[in-house]
Amino acid sequence: MNEVTKIAPATKPDDWASDQEVRWCPGCGDYAILKAVQRTMPELGAEPHNTVFISGIGCSSRFPYYLETYGFHTIHGRAPTIATGVKLANPELDVWIITGDGDGLSIGGNHMLHLVRRNLDCQVLLFNNEIYGLTKGQYSPTSRTGTRSPTSPAGSLERPVKPCAFALGAGGRFVARTIDTAQKHMPEVLKRAYTHKGTSFVEIYQNCVVYNDGVFEQFTDKKSAATTQIWLEDGKPMLFANGSKGLHLNRETLRLEVVDVVDGDTSEVIVHDETNKAVASMLIDMPFPEFPVALGVLYCDPATSFDQAMEEQEVKVVGDKVADFNALLRRGQSWEVKGER
Amino acid sequence: MNEVTKIAPATKPDDWASDQEVRWCPGCGDYAILKAVQRTMPELGAEPHNTVFISGIGCSSRFPYYLETYGFHTIHGRAPTIATGVKLANPELDVWIITGDGDGLSIGGNHMLHLVRRNLDCQVLLFNNEIYGLTKGQYSPTSRTGTRSPTSPAGSLERPVKPCAFALGAGGRFVARTIDTAQKHMPEVLKRAYTHKGTSFVEIYQNCVVYNDGVFEQFTDKKSAATTQIWLEDGKPMLFANGSKGLHLNRETLRLEVVDVVDGDTSEVIVHDETNKAVASMLIDMPFPEFPVALGVLYCDPATSFDQAMEEQEVKVVGDKVADFNALLRRGQSWEVKGER
Amino acid sequence: MATAAKEPSAGNGARVETVQRESVVVRFAGDSGDGMQLTGGQFTLSTALAGNDLATFPDFPAEIRAPQGTMFGVSAFQIHFGSSRIDTAGDQPDVLVAMNPAALKTNLPSLRKGGLVIADTGEFGTRNLQKAHYAANPLEDGSLAPYQLLAFDISKQTLESVKEFGLGNKDALRCKNMWTLGLALWMFGRKRAPVIDWLKVKFGSNELLREANIAALNAGHAYGETAELSGPLKQFRLEPAEAEPGLYRTITGADALALGLVAGAKLSGLPMFFGGYPITPASAILHALARLREFDVTTFQAEDEIAAIGATIGAAYAGNLAVTSSSGPGIALKSEAMGLAVMTELPLVIINSQRGGPSTGLPTKTEQSDLYQAVYGRNGDCPMPVIAARSPSDCFDVAIEACRIALEYMTPVMLLTDGYIANAAEPWKVPEAHDYTPFPVHFHEDMPESGKLNPYLRDPETLKRVWVKPGTPGLMHRIGGIEKSYDTGNIDYSDTNHQKMTDTRKAKIDGVARTIPLQAVEVGNDHGPLVVVGWGSTYGPIRQAVEHVRNQGHDVAHIHIRHIWPMPSNLGALLKVYDKVLVPEMNTGQLKTLLRDQFLVDAKPLNKVSGQPFRIAEIEAAILGMLNQ
Amino acid sequence: MATAAKEPSAGNGARVETVQRESVVVRFAGDSGDGMQLTGGQFTLSTALAGNDLATFPDFPAEIRAPQGTMFGVSAFQIHFGSSRIDTAGDQPDVLVAMNPAALKTNLPSLRKGGLVIADTGEFGTRNLQKAHYAANPLEDGSLAPYQLLAFDISKQTLESVKEFGLGNKDALRCKNMWTLGLALWMFGRKRAPVIDWLKVKFGSNELLREANIAALNAGHAYGETAELSGPLKQFRLEPAEAEPGLYRTITGADALALGLVAGAKLSGLPMFFGGYPITPASAILHALARLREFDVTTFQAEDEIAAIGATIGAAYAGNLAVTSSSGPGIALKSEAMGLAVMTELPLVIINSQRGGPSTGLPTKTEQSDLYQAVYGRNGDCPMPVIAARSPSDCFDVAIEACRIALEYMTPVMLLTDGYIANAAEPWKVPEAHDYTPFPVHFHEDMPESGKLNPYLRDPETLKRVWVKPGTPGLMHRIGGIEKSYDTGNIDYSDTNHQKMTDTRKAKIDGVARTIPLQAVEVGNDHGPLVVVGWGSTYGPIRQAVEHVRNQGHDVAHIHIRHIWPMPSNLGALLKVYDKVLVPEMNTGQLKTLLRDQFLVDAKPLNKVSGQPFRIAEIEAAILGMLNQ
Numbered sequence A, B: 001m002n003e004v005t006k007i008a009p010a011t012k013p014d015d016w017a018s019d020q021e022v023r024w025c026p027g028c029g030d031y032a033i034l035k036a037v038q039r040t041m042p043e044l045g046a047e048p049h050n051t052v053f054i055s056g057i058g059c060s061s062r063f064p065y066y067l068e069t070y071g072f073h074t075i076h077g078r079a080p081t082i083a084t085g086v087k088l089a090n091p092e093l094d095v096w097i098i099t100g101d102g103d104g105l106s107i108g109g110n111h112m113l114h115l116v117r118r119n120l121d122c123q124v125l126l127f128n129n130e131i132y133g134l135t136k137g138q139y140s141p142t143s144r145t146g147t148r149s150p151t152s153p154a155g156s157l158e159r160p161v162k163p164c165a166f167a168l169g170a171g172g173r174f175v176a177r178t179i180d181t182a183q184k185h186m187p188e189v190l191k192r193a194y195t196h197k198g199t200s201f202v203e204i205y206q207n208c209v210v211y212n213d214g215v216f217e218q219f220t221d222k223k224s225a226a227t228t229q230i231w232l233e234d235g236k237p238m239l240f241a242n243g244s245k246g247l248h249l250n251r252e253t254l255r256l257e258v259v260d261v262v263d264g265d266t267s268e269v270i271v272h273d274e275t276n277k278a279v280a281s282m283l284i285d286m287p288f289p290e291f292p293v294a295l296g297v298l299y300c301d302p303a304t305s306f307d308q309a310m311e312e313q314e315v316k317v318v319g320d321k322v323a324d325f326n327a328l329l330r331r332g333q334s335w336e337v338k339g340e341r
Numbered sequence C, D: 001m002a003t004a005a006k007e008p009s010a011g012n013g014a015r016v017e018t019v020q021r022e023s024v025v026v027r028f029a030g031d032s033g034d035g036m037q038l039t040g041g042q043f044t045l046s047t048a049l050a051g052n053d054l055a056t057f058p059d060f061p062a063e064i065r066a067p068q069g070t071m072f073g074v075s076a077f078q079i080h081f082g083s084s085r086i087d088t089a090g091d092q093p094d095v096l097v098a099m100n101p102a103a104l105k106t107n108l109p110s111l112r113k114g115g116l117v118i119a120d121t122g123e124f125g126t127r128n129l130q131k132a133h134y135a136a137n138p139l140e141d142g143s144l145a146p147y148q149l150l151a152f153d154i155s156k157q158t159l160e161s162v163k164e165f166g167l168g169n170k171d172a173l174r175c176k177n178m179w180t181l182g183l184a185l186w187m188f189g190r191k192r193a194p195v196i197d198w199l200k201v202k203f204g205s206n207e208l209l210r211e212a213n214i215a216a217l218n219a220g221h222a223y224g225e226t227a228e229l230s231g232p233l234k235q236f237r238l239e240p241a242e243a244e245p246g247l248y249r250t251i252t253g254a255d256a257l258a259l260g261l262v263a264g265a266k267l268s269g270l271p272m273f274f275g276g277y278p279i280t281p282a283s284a285i286l287h288a289l290a291r292l293r294e295f296d297v298t299t300f301q302a303e304d305e306i307a308a309i310g311a312t313i314g315a316a317y318a319g320n321l322a323v324t325s326s327s328g329p330g331i332a333l334k335s336e337a338m339g340l341a342v343m344t345e346l347p348l349v350i351i352n353s354q355r356g357g358p359s360t361g362l363p364t365k366t367e368q369s370d371l372y373q374a375v376y377g378r379n380g381d382c383p384m385p386v387i388a389a390r391s392p393s394d395c396f397d398v399a400i401e402a403c404r405i406a407l408e409y410m411t412p413v414m415l416l417t418d419g420y421i422a423n424a425a426e427p428w429k430v431p432e433a434h435d436y437t438p439f440p441v442h443f444h445e446d447m448p449e450s451g452k453l454n455p456y457l458r459d460p461e462t463l464k465r466v467w468v469k470p471g472t473p474g475l476m477h478r479i480g481g482i483e484k485s486y487d488t489g490n491i492d493y494s495d496t497n498h499q500k501m502t503d504t505r506k507a508k509i510d511g512v513a514r515t516i517p518l519q520a521v522e523v524g525n526d527h528g529p530l531v532v533v534g535w536g537s538t539y540g541p542i543r544q545a546v547e548h549v550r551n552q553g554h555d556v557a558h559i560h561i562r563h564i565w566p567m568p569s570n571l572g573a574l575l576k577v578y579d580k581v582l583v584p585e586m587n588t589g590q591l592k593t594l595l596r597d598q599f600l601v602d603a604k605p606l607n608k609v610s611g612q613p614f615r616i617a618e619i620e621a622a623i624l625g626m627l628n629q
């Protein structure tokens, strides 16, 4: 559905800002994401009145109120279900789902699984701050083991779920990862997500200044970014640290390793193939800080979207059948009771 | 928790059969699974009174009624949640979860995700018949695209979820696959699942003779099994077709290929490393019939189980604190109102 | 056929008598595999074609296909038909067809003393007798003395009748149900042609099975015709029932509901979106609609009930006539989302096909115990209209009414039906689309002067809010489950606003009473010593019971409530003029609570919670008991 | 302090007057970041230590930390204290401390005419005035004429008081709340020592902040002491309130509930399993229990509310005292699983901390609108006891009672509290464990003669079924949500059995009425022209209102119901002897429905659904209005 129009954008970022006061905590990473989205929408050639933002419940899920589009702030964890109904009822609409690590992966995990599996044509932006913000800081399914919070005073015990790994396991066809402060990269990722037909799953590392400040610092910190982040590009060797390091697949152990790139020789470095799911799962599973954090489009292998398949089947099934309602009522064996009885 | 006792089994298969009439359709694959479980329990050295089978709703979920153990036939999709409470309340119990493709992956997908992520020490047997049996044959999340059923008269549109891929994406530490009729292999898989500490996720292909008869025939058929199935063994090269074929990883494309094994030379064939997640996901994703169906223990990489972590933290936190209730009531600042006022 | 003469239990040349009857109840019972539901269905059709009024009650096991010969594997189909008005499937069968011992064992208790048992001796071997926990063969030990018995080897008869086709024994025996149907058709003087037509369609290209089944049908019929039986085998003659002229068909509640929803969509001019998740006994509606795409119906099988209602809420938001359907446990799961629909004031039809509860309960049995849940089962002050269907054909009209209310008031509406209605069939005078007044929908598209749309802009009459479809230029707005300002639609936690919105939500739903019909009295006077008040599928037995006691000279009335919430505006006044109010329900007294709360009338409950419909006699007894107090 | 003399608004040498008061209402209001909740909390403690009775009402925004100076970011804390019995946080503040324009704007409406406003002029700059939508500065434009105004630069005062510590401006200003608290302590003649102790603990090693805050506190106090202010600044003197001798502490409802549950576990001798999922305002209970592991408490944060109740059902099955907790939307999600607990007859305590609804509603506001859901919100006939807490400290006793009923009857029990009770604090006479009778649990372990355990083996008295822990040798059995045989516990769909089990489930819960106290009359006579019937957190305002009208000579009584379902056996008879029944509720009339249905009394509703507690005056007016009808 979504092609990025090449022509000059018809809207300006301000056209995408609603008149509502933004109510996030000062310094919250959500502001940066809001800014990036408002900046990107015009470049996508999207139209406010044909755009619907659907969210669940959480700080992140307040997002739709601040956009001058159609918006539905639904209930906790259920945004994917409402989005499914909206898109099936009107495939012409651009549907965006805004969710958090709790909304999308705790209470909403099942709907996320089936949304991704069905490959409904929409964009999912999952704001991962590894915490329940709105309810005042309890640990979430993405919180690292040992996270201390009101509900885990001695540290959380569970191992966190990796949103992108989950999306892959669910059969996702587009999986990407970015950072709230990556104002240069995020728009690129958003564009890819928008143009991808099907469910585009985008995890955004988002800093909660109040309850989880700095959890991502180690790799989001701009100073060390070169060595702590690896931005993937399809068809390009997996290089980072300004090309001085790369990712290599050990042919014996069949596992990734970091190798030094000596005077530009990247022969040992694997090339990013967006359609290789197994490698994508390796990239997602890379432990930090032994490995850099993989960012950008990790996996993209388009397939028919649910709404498109539905439309196509509709055409096929209905064909030139005429919808004769009175005939329908009379289907099957019936009998006449004569007047003169 | 679970070590398989080497000593002569203290129970016989019959000790594990309840007095209830089995009510599945004649010829249902569930009978075979029931038989295999009843045959295996004695060999595990398990005790009926320390064993709890917990299920959701579905034909498969009737399973607990037929076992002479503690059993809880709960509600649709929620077995993992009840199991979590049972195990945390009494870690001494052997907890088994019986579920179906609808119960465990449609309505119950979120609980399955979190059960597996938390790595609760239990065994999950997911009876996958790619259909909703009990409700009379609607397609399920594992049904292949195009499946015709009462709710998909023109064929289902969604791409199926692969239970094992889902379990891996959820962070599962033990993922295995077997077949209802594999009476030789299934007990082996069940033993591995039982001895694995943590959530052991076992998918069992199960034939629904009434609503989905023969969906697995192509690869379950004993006659062609040698070429259509590959049973994996840790540390062994991935061979099938009686050793005449094997799986090879193309170092260029980084994808699997089937290679012929010429006079026993398996150098090109990769060796199964149960701890290699990425390879496991490749095995799960292998398309049939181009590739054989991977069976046995596909992935096993133990980690602390949720219940164990809980117990350990408990000890650490409580330490030698004394539980003085009256002191608890008086915590914080308080004041005395004197009698003589 | 020659074979008939050889039939052992036949004999001494007496001619079969024919008896005139006003109504008869027949029950077919056999193994899940014996095809009793098909037999019943076809017998129903032939009965309808013969012009009798009728009501049916399919009663099948929870198990998909239980092991052969077991008691829990017995499947039964009961039909009550006659030359006068028929409202129920009948308290007690006059004729019981028992295809095996288990069927006899489980169904005999309901048979009228003196009733006729037709049994297939071929199935009464030791093995089957054991499975039915019979020590001795009941066909021989005289234990059936209180009844008339016609026992002979139907299996053998069937095998011989299809011998020529050389079917395997298993397939050949599968024709037993057609043989039996043939005999039944003969007993009631029915034509075989329509059944034969149906068999031709059913087996289509499979000539062998088609011809074999037809042969069996004919053989069964001929058996009655020619076998000169002494004793119990009678032929019954029933006059056709009086009926309004017109075109008729038989219909089940599930099918009528599906058609009614399509009608609702047609009358509103909207496409329909139906989101469901399979559950007994609600699935049939989803199945029926999945085949009606050409009527602009989209069906969506969701991952669970929450997703099902979530998707319908989304579809409603996008401008469709949105419908979701389940039964008790699934409705419970939807309750949080219903609150969202109430809060965002989106139109939605929520269907509950009630079954035995609580929890998983008795999935294949019928009950009315979800009324509390429908009216009160949500968090917060969360008013929602609730209406209930009384019979299979009534489902059609009730579905249309549910769509009308949802769209005219921008509100979710709960439609209650139950397992009995869903599966039961009755004759239905097929309406025409133009018999119903359309209720076209207007989507809001005009630009507000302010330039800012208030999504809670209301119709001063109905208080319904505007419905703005996403995609409408210039009217972008945000809605959600958090309380919103009455004046702007923005988030508003202020006390005055919450009070105002709460009052408005209540006033809007209370106002629905202005567009629903006043409550009528079904039977009897609009005042008197006793009124029996019912709702839903108790309609039949209540009506019959009331008519019986009226025929005995008692001034008793019957009021049947379709609009459970809000209630008709005249209902309170109406009830107060009766001395006593009796409320029979298949629950522990739920409508009773509403009546007492709303009207402070001393409504007395009559409760039956057994998974089985009321018998006329049970209600009759309660009425007489109450009159004599 | 020298500074005081320089203080502009200080002056003409008049000595500050001291007034005697029986009770005073003070409201602290400021930015979310101003620490008003801490100020209020400490002021509450000093008030308690001074021997006054009190009630508090923290009123904070939904936003975590809204942008500075905004109106929706205002956080307030109200305390009502006095020398006589205090039941509510007070209708109207006598003193309003407004730390910025937004705080003044949003809180002024509730201030008593003639009340005192203390405002920090330092925050009334243009920027902040705009954020509060003030055209002109209210401190200067005379718009506060109807009130007494004390406006001076608290910010400046604070900065000077902590100058010596060389804090950054931001940190220095953070001490404002302590400066203000110091002034407040002086106004009411309170000791600073306990607050200083608390500051020492709070800032511990951080000497700088600790000393700065103490200095600010002292400065504020000294300001009152020394500043010779004309006009409004008064010192209030309140006598200590009468109180039973004993040890007291202040406690919030959430903490009292947590402690009550621990007590319940102790009295039953069972370990506690608490499964929850965060939700406002229920989370506080989970937070409190998560820190009490040494009391054999296991807390589990589940993935959602369904998993939370699922896990507690599992823990109950395994032999724990199982508790789950949520608020409206989460309780809605639990309703299907509640049915399973009812069907399997497992003990469970389900806590609902009610908030404004429907749907997401007003998460941080209080309401009583989940009573319908508690009593009726499940599929099938699904009876469950429901009890409600009336005040913060009452939560302790109610929690114990909920545990007792759950265990003595093997049933889930719903405990209703609300957002007001959860956050409000009041003095509590600390009990001793031995003040309560234990209710030890007996797990069934004896082998049945038959060799087959019937899990539905019942106590003939209470009808509770046996509780058999998995792990018990020889008693292996299966339970589930499908209807089971009364006699064997095996699956049983038969009509007679379902009727019997339905009747038994109902009889068991009805029977709970035999072990609960008879309904007492709180205030007034056990008969008369009018009784006001309430439940839950309306206790305070109802009681006060009734006492007010009684003081005016009206014979009005107050009945407050703890046991919502089943109700005390004498309640019906009790209500019938009053001429009129008034039922104030923070919903649209839910208890009213129960009373009318159960007792056919003409209970008249008084409903307030604004997210705010009732004011005494509102109920008083309604009583007088009803008396004059």
Ligand SMILES: Cc1ncc(C[n+]2csc(CCOP(=O)(O)OP(=O)(O)O)c2C)c(N)n1
Residues within 6 Å of the ligand: A057, A058, A059, A060, A061, A076, A099, A100, A101, A102, A103, A104, A127, A129, A131, A132, A133, A134, A135, A140, D277, D278, D279, D280, D305, D329, D330, D333, D360
């Ligand atoms: C049914 C239901 N359960 C629980 C809640 C309480 N709740 C609101 S938001 C939230 C979690 C938010 O976490 P996340 O999705 O990560 O969003 P964030 O605030 O971190 O952006 C919870 C538990 C709710 N509103 N509804």
Ligand SMILES: Cc1ncc(C[n+]2csc(CCOP(=O)(O)OP(=O)(O)O)c2C)c(N)n1
Residues within 6 Å of the ligand: B057, B058, B059, B060, B061, B076, B099, B100, B101, B102, B103, B104, B127, B129, B131, B132, B133, B134, B135, B140, C277, C278, C279, C280, C305, C329, C330, C333, C360
């Ligand atoms: C809440 C709820 N929703 C729906 C159902 C109806 N239902 C029972 S079993 C089932 C699906 C069973 O499929 P599966 O889990 O694959 O089990 P199978 O019968 O195939 O073994 C459904 C939808 C139910 N019992 N409860």
Ligand code: SF4
Residues within 6 Å of the ligand: A023, A024, A025, A027, A028, A029, A030, A059, A060, A129, A133, A134, A207, A208, A209, A210, A211, D064, D065
């Ligand atoms: S709590 Fe955290 S996530 Fe929520 S608004 Fe504040 S900073 Fe952002």
Ligand code: SF4
Residues within 6 Å of the ligand: B023, B024, B025, B027, B028, B029, B030, B059, B060, B129, B133, B134, B207, B208, B209, B210, B211, C064, C065
């Ligand atoms: S329906 Fe299918 S799965 Fe269910 S019992 Fe019958 S054969 Fe087995």
Ligand SMILES: [Mg+2]
Residues within 6 Å of the ligand: A058, A100, A101, A102, A127, A128, A129, A130, A131, A132, A133, A140
């Ligand atoms: Mg979060």
Ligand SMILES: [Mg+2]
Residues within 6 Å of the ligand: B058, B100, B101, B102, B127, B128, B129, B130, B131, B132, B133, B140
């Ligand atoms: Mg299945």
